[in-house]
Amino acid sequence: MMRKKIITSILFLVVLQNLVSAQSRQLEEIDQLFNTKSYALAIKGYKNLIEKGISSYDIYKKLGDAFYLNANYIEASKCYAKLFNYKDITIDPEYIYKYAQTLKSAGNYEESNTRMQEFETIKKQDLRVAKYSEKQNYLDEIKNLNKKYTVTNLSSNSAESDFAPSLYKDTLVFASSRDTGLLINNVHDWNNRPFLNLHTAVRNDSLDYRYHSNFAKELNSKTHESSTVFTKDGKTVYFTRNNSENGKFSPDKNGLSRLKIYKASLENGSWTNITELPFNSDDYSTANPSLNYTEDKLYFASDMPSSLGASDIFVVDIKPDGSFGNPINLGKKINTEGRETFPFISDSETLYFASDGHPGLGGLDIFYTNLQKEDRVLNMGKDINSREDDFSLIINETENKGFFASNRPNGYGSDDIYTFIGEPLIHFETVRIHGKIVDKVTNTVLPNAKITIYDYTTNNLFETYSKMDGSFEAEIQVPEKKYRFIAKLEGYDATVLYLRSPSVKENIKDVVMLMGKENSKSGTSVGSDLTNVLQLKSIYFDINSSYLRVESYPDLDKVYQFMLEHPELKIEVGSHTDSTESDTYNLWLSKRRAKSTVNYLIGKGIDASRITDVGFGETQLLNECSNGVKCSDDKHSKNRRSEFIIVNE
Incomplete structure (x- = not known):
C-alpha cells in the first residue's frame, strides 16, 4: 500500500513537473511574441494563461502594455490596476503614469488625478509632472474653451x-x-x-x-x-x-x-x-x-x-x-x-x-x-x-x-x-490703411473712384470711394491676410492691387493705385476682364457640378490663344454662383469650378504660374437676388458667371 502511494506521488510530481515545464515554455513563447511586437498574438496568449489560473505581475504588465500599444485603454487600465495588488513589488513609476492615463479613457478622472499625484511625488523632475502641476485644473480649462467645432x-x-x-x-x-x-x-x-x-x-x-x-x-x-x-x-x-x-x-x-x-x-x-x-x-x-x-x-x-x-x-x-x-x-x-x-x-x-x-x-x-x-x-x-x-x-x-x-x-x-x-484659432487684429487714386500719366489725384476691397479669408467685400483729394481709407486685418483692391472710374481702365497684410500689427505705408485712360483696343491693362475684351459667353457647368461642359471649350480656347499672344500677362479666374444653395456650398462649388477652368488652360499648355483661381460663391451678386429673395431663373443666371481678370502678381 505504501509503495503504491509512493509511486502515485512520484507520478504526480512527474506530471506536475512536466505541466510546469510546459507552462514555462508556453510563457517563454508568449513573451517572445511580446518582445517581437506581435502584440495581437501575445494578448491572446496571456489571456489564455490567465483563464487557466496562471498570472503574475509580469504577465499583467505585459498584457496591459499590449493593450495600451493597440490603443485599447480600457482593457489596459484593468491590467494595470492588477499591478497594485502585488504589495511585495515596487511598481515602476511609468506604470503609475500609464494607469493614470488609461483611467481617463474609462472616465475616472478623479482616480486618475490621485495616481498623477502619486506619480508626482516619485518623479518630481519629469516634464509631464511639470505640465500637470501647471494645469491641475486642465479639465475645467478644456471644458471652458470657447472654440466650437x-x-x-x-x-x-x-x-x-x-x-x-x-x-x-x-x-x-x-x-x-x-x-x-x-x-x-x-x-x-x-x-x-x-x-x-x-x-x-x-x-x-x-x-x-x-x-x-x-x-x-x-x-x-x-x-x-x-x-x-x-x-x-x-x-x-x-x-x-x-x-x-x-x-x-x-x-x-x-x-x-x-x-x-x-x-x-x-x-x-x-x-x-x-x-x-x-x-x-x-x-x-x-x-x-x-x-x-x-x-x-x-x-x-x-x-x-x-x-x-x-x-x-x-x-x-x-x-x-x-x-x-x-x-x-x-x-x-x-x-x-x-x-x-x-x-x-x-x-x-x-x-x-x-x-x-x-x-x-x-x-x-x-x-x-x-x-x-x-x-x-x-x-x-x-x-x-x-x-x-x-x-x-x-x-x-x-x-x-x-x-x-x-x-x-x-x-x-x-x-x-x-x-x-x-471658429478660427487665429485672432485677427484690425489696422487702418490710407490709399490714394492717381492718374498714372499726369500724376493728378482722381476723386470719386469706386474702390472695392475683397478679403480672401472671409470672402467679405467692402466698398468705398476716393475723396476730392483722391484719398480713401480702409481697415484690414493682421496677421498675413490677402486682399484684392479694385479701383474703377469712368473713362479709365480698372486697376487691381493685391495686398498681403504683415505678420504682426504695425503701420502700413500708404497704398497708391495708378489708373490709366481707357484703352479698349488692347484690353491688356491690369484689371481688364477678358470676358468683355474677348466677348466670351458663359462658362458652362452641369447643375451642382464642377465639370466643364464641351460648350465652354471654344471660349476657353479664346482665352488660351490670348495668353499665348501676351506671354507677359497673368490672369485670375474667378467663379461666381447664384444664391439658390447654401452660402457654404456655393463657395465650395465656385472654388471647384474656378479650379476646373484653370486646369483646362494649364492642360492646354499655359504655365501654372501665370494663372490662379478663386471662388467667390454668392458674395458678389450683380442684382438683388440674395438669400430669401424670390427671383426668376433668368435673374439668378446673371450671377452664374466667370471672370478672367488681368492681374499684376
Missing part, C-alpha cells in the same frame, strides 16, 4: 483603421488597413489587422467624402505606408514606410522593422525616384512628415537618441539644392517623456500635434502652439479630443476647417477620419 465622421471610413489624412489637389489621401483584395492574408501581428496602404477619397458635398481607390500603386508595397505630405506644385511627396528591402521588412537587431520617411517625385503621371531621407536609421524610427508654408522645413516624429520620450517632434531644414540639414529637437516646451507625434505645421507657423504627455482627456489628445510667437501649448478642446486617441490633424486656418483621426466609440472601425469646421 462641427465634427463629422466621413462615409469613406471602413471597419479597419483609417487615419493620417492629407490633401493632394482636391483628393483626400489617407492610410488604411482595409482589405481591397490586393494583398490576401497580409496581416500584421502587432494588431492582427491588414498592413497599411495609401488610399483616396473624393468629396461628396461640403463636409463628406466617399471612398475612391488606392493611391499610387507604385508607392504601396507589402509593408506599411502612411502619413503623406505633398508640395504645393503636386510634384513631390514625403511619406512614411517601414524599413524594407525588395518589398519585405528589414528588421533591426531586436526584430523590429523601424519606420522611415521616404520621398518620391511625379514624372509622366507616375511616382518615381523613391528614396529614403538621409537622417533615417535602421536603429530608430522617423515618421509623419509635414512641410511648412515655404517648403524649406520638414517637421516629423522620431525616437532618435536625442528624444526626450517615446517619440518627439523634430524639424529639419531643406536646403535650396534639395539636401537636408541636421534634425533639431523642438525641445521641452513641445516634447515630454511621453508620446508626441503626428505634427502638422500650418501656414501661420502654428504647430498641431498629438501627445499623451500634456494634460488631456485621455489617450492621445491634439494640441497646438504658434512657434513664431512662442505661445503656450493649448488643447484643441472637447469637440476635437475625446477619452480615446485623437491624432493626425490637418487644418486650413483660412477656411477654419480640416481633418483628424480618432478611435472614439461609435465609429465605422478602429480609427476613423473625421472632418471638422469651426
